[in-house]
Amino acid sequence: MSVIEIKNLVKIYNGSAVQVTAVNGVDLTIEEGEFTAIVGPSGSGKTTLLNMIGGLDSPTSGTIVVDNTDLSTLNKKQLVDYRLHNIGFVFQAYNLIPVLTAKENVSFIMELQGTKKDILTQRTKNILENVGLGDRLNSRPNQLSGGQQQRVAVARALASKPKFVIADEPTANLDSKSTENLLDIMEELNRKENITFIFSTHDQRVVKKARRVIVLEDGKIVKDERRK
């Protein structure tokens, strides 16, 4: 079953002097439970594509349909709701809320969704245990290592029960051990709970783990490889 259907997607940035086509006629379908890596050189359009899938940016032309909803029909406020209920984000620089503990960072997103307190508390604990941080529930981001922070970010992304998780260069700031650890956790979540992951990455360790690799160049898909 497809989660995301993209048809003839184009994104053109109008700079002061030149026009840049960041995404140039992309057609793509992401199926439920896929573990997909989008790779390509810098400027190939990976992040732009993810931003448009995530409803953070709007395409110049083409359509993105998520679970039968065409994102171009949503206004600014509806897009915020769309992101809240459908997408989990993992950023390169973790981007946790510094004044909240690991537990609060994870439960925060559920509070925004209006989840009941008892459910929220239990789910927060379970998710953080799943990412191996059951003993760091009350630590603030500055008390955690980079790898731990990124695991909290993954937990936060999963907290809202999203249809898919977008991870933009999630391992770029991590050492090899932390990267390995994070990838194992995400892979396990993908296998056990059938969560759909879409990465943009340069990291070959991520590419190796991915079961689908899409290569972008100059805004176009030049290779789309599925692995077993």
Add this chain to the structure above:
Amino acid sequence: MKDIIKIAWRNLWRNKRRTLITASSIFFALFFAIFMRSFQLGTYGYMIEQSIESYTGYLQIQNPDYFDDPTIDNSFNISDEMIDRVKNHENIKAVAPRVETFALASTGTNSKGVMVSGIDPVAEAEVSNPEHRVVKYRFTEEAIKQLKNDNALPPEINKKIETFKYNSYSSTAKIELDLDFENSDAEKYIPVIEKYCRFESNYLSPNDDGVLIADRLSRYLKISVGDSLILMGQGYHGVSAAGIYPVRGIIKMASPDLDNKIIYMSLPQINNFLGLNNQITSMVINLRDKDEMFETQNELKKIIGNDKYVVKNWEEISPTLKQQIQSDNVSGQVFIFILYVIVFFGIFGTVIMMVAERKREFGVMVAIGMKRKKLSMILSAEMLFLSILGVLAGIIVTIPVLLYGHYYPLELTGNMARMMEDMGFDPIMPLALFEPYFFMQILIVFIMIILACLVPVRSIQKLDAIKAIHA
């Protein structure tokens, strides 16, 4: 809501030093604004109290035509029953009948236009208390010469006394102030000064046929106690009024203007002088609670209940004093406005900084699904907490200062004190207590916070999450 408050409160302490500096600027702005305003209003209140209670009174009952045409022909009779009704009002402290007219005063060699005020000496003691201002000491030329000959005072004190030649005093306290006496000096030298400078001056009795003359006027007319004064003027309905009156005493008036022109005489005497039939030109009223003046004025209008009399308040009777206070008030307000503008930009800078350095964080929050409205509420709550911190600290420190300054007013010294004494005021500057101005300053601080939040809140509403995340 709980999560908004939690995040806002914790955000506030992310940069403790900045929070404390900003809260301190709010604290100092509030403290100085309240303190300055309290000083101003306390001083105005005191000046009004002193100047109004020393002559005009807070309210006056008059003939309706007297205000526009203040002549003796617009005098009126008031019944004892009406006076009792007025006196029975709970806010009335004292009432005193008065007849005021103008005449030419002459001592043979000198003459001057004067204001003659006919009073009931007993009732007037309850209203303006002129007896309290009867001159008791004077540095006359003869007294100064005797002090020098006696050699009881050190030469420097004699020299100082010389500079206050012809000055009159109703108490030794002002002499001590003028001569810069310490307590020990006062004990030693005041008895000597009293010996040579004591001045025989009396207050009026109820049916007195003499007059009290203001200090500066007496010096102009070169007249003293026991001398005779000729008054000439126009009496009731155009009859000529003239009489010769012995001077019973010299009185030092609070207002320099009155001190240059007023002569007091008893009501029976002024009736004879002007050919009146027990009419008066005004019934002067002092109040217990001055803040209730306008309400009392309206209630007295109802009590009097007819258009034969009008009730005027001091602002209508002495518009000049009102205008002086208003103009000084405006200058004080301008100063406070400047203070607030400076503090506003300090707060505004802090908010802008808070938003700028957390732009990425805001971008992430919007990206993961936080509504911009909620984000704005977090920022506003942070500023609200910040202002509550500053305002609370301001209130906690200001209240004891105001209470102390109100009950133990600042005592002026030197030239400033002399100037106040010359104007007939005690040289003190009290602070006003918790009047509406106090709460107004607090309100202004909160309005400043709201204004300071407008721009950042607007920038959050327009926030581009992608740009913010990559900022």
